[in-house]
Amino acid sequence: MRIDVVSLFPEEVDRCTAFGVTGRARERGLLQLHGWNPRDYADGNYRKTDDRTFGGGPGMVMLVEPLRRCLAAVREADPAPVHVVYLSPQGRRLDQKRVRELAAMPRLVLLCGRYEGVDERLVQAEVDEELSIGDYVLSGGELAAAIVVDTVARLQDGALNDAGSAEQDSFEDGLLDCPHYSHPVEHAYGVVPAVLRSGNHAAIARWRRQQALVRTWQRRPDLLEGRELSKADRKLLQEGLAALEREQSTDPAEDTGPQAG
Incomplete structure (x- = not known):
């Protein structure tokens, strides 16, 4: 080009x-x-x-x-x-x-x-x-x-060392990207979610999709306006928001350590 x-x-x-x-x-x-x-x-x-x-x-x-x-x-x-x-x-x-x-x-x-x-x-x-x-x-x-x-x-074929990187970027499918983690597993700032360490690729893909949906709903709800989510995505979003609500309603005094979600 x-x-x-x-x-x-x-x-x-x-x-x-x-x-x-x-x-x-x-x-x-x-x-x-x-x-x-x-x-x-x-x-x-x-x-x-x-x-x-x-x-x-x-x-x-x-x-x-x-x-x-x-x-x-x-x-x-x-x-x-x-x-x-x-x-x-x-x-x-x-x-x-x-x-x-x-x-x-x-x-x-x-x-x-x-x-x-x-x-x-x-x-x-x-x-x-x-x-x-x-x-x-x-x-x-x-x-x-x-x-x-x-x-x-960065979208030119061969520009990225991993061609799949561009496909996972924010906005590629109209959603924000999911959170990403690296080493160490445990840190004073928190723990890497267990699902990402499970080796279960289907579960990891599901978690990432859910996190992308929830993050988009939280930070850029305008991206979801007028968008017809699939039945599976709607379920993921509802479950993710429910989990987020439970997490936020937890009394911090009762926490025993960093949350893994």
Whole structure:
């Protein structure tokens, strides 16, 4: 997969994606990342890429022409069809479903805004999609672009050492992930649940599913709104919530040690 980043600070995205899974994907040739600076396509000695907004008010707006020329060069650099994404607070909220769709594309162009954003005419003419990573404002789109690169890179075949890891991530099936534990078994902070040490893979799978359902109900109930749970999932959730209620109603003074659930 090839991703082209159009930014006044393309090196920021490059640094953020040079390590870990994304770095490994780049080293293995699974992901090509190219940075483009619209300042290189601006006129004049000052290479101006922004100007004041019409209508008055604070802030500057990125100009059409340097971005248009830059995007034209990006398109010409590779014959593969491009999908241009503008990282913007006005965009659709990025979620795992959309990440999977983006990861299947041969080529992405990520346009990073600065200041008050990009001239709307450029957005209308050149951008295929606007994406937001959350309801807040950043100084620029570079960090958002790095997040997009990370999310799609880890889904490239061979990027993860264990291909099954991505399938168990939060949001892959619309639920949050279950809790995870490692060594030691016993610690002052608690004990690893017995079911995870049982070797009973069916019981472990059932426990993990139940924990994912309960955790989603507790922390992100919006993910369950309008979702038709299967009969088995409904039973797991009801049993899990009942167990949680019993646990919470237990008098702490009566506890004899860490709970294993």
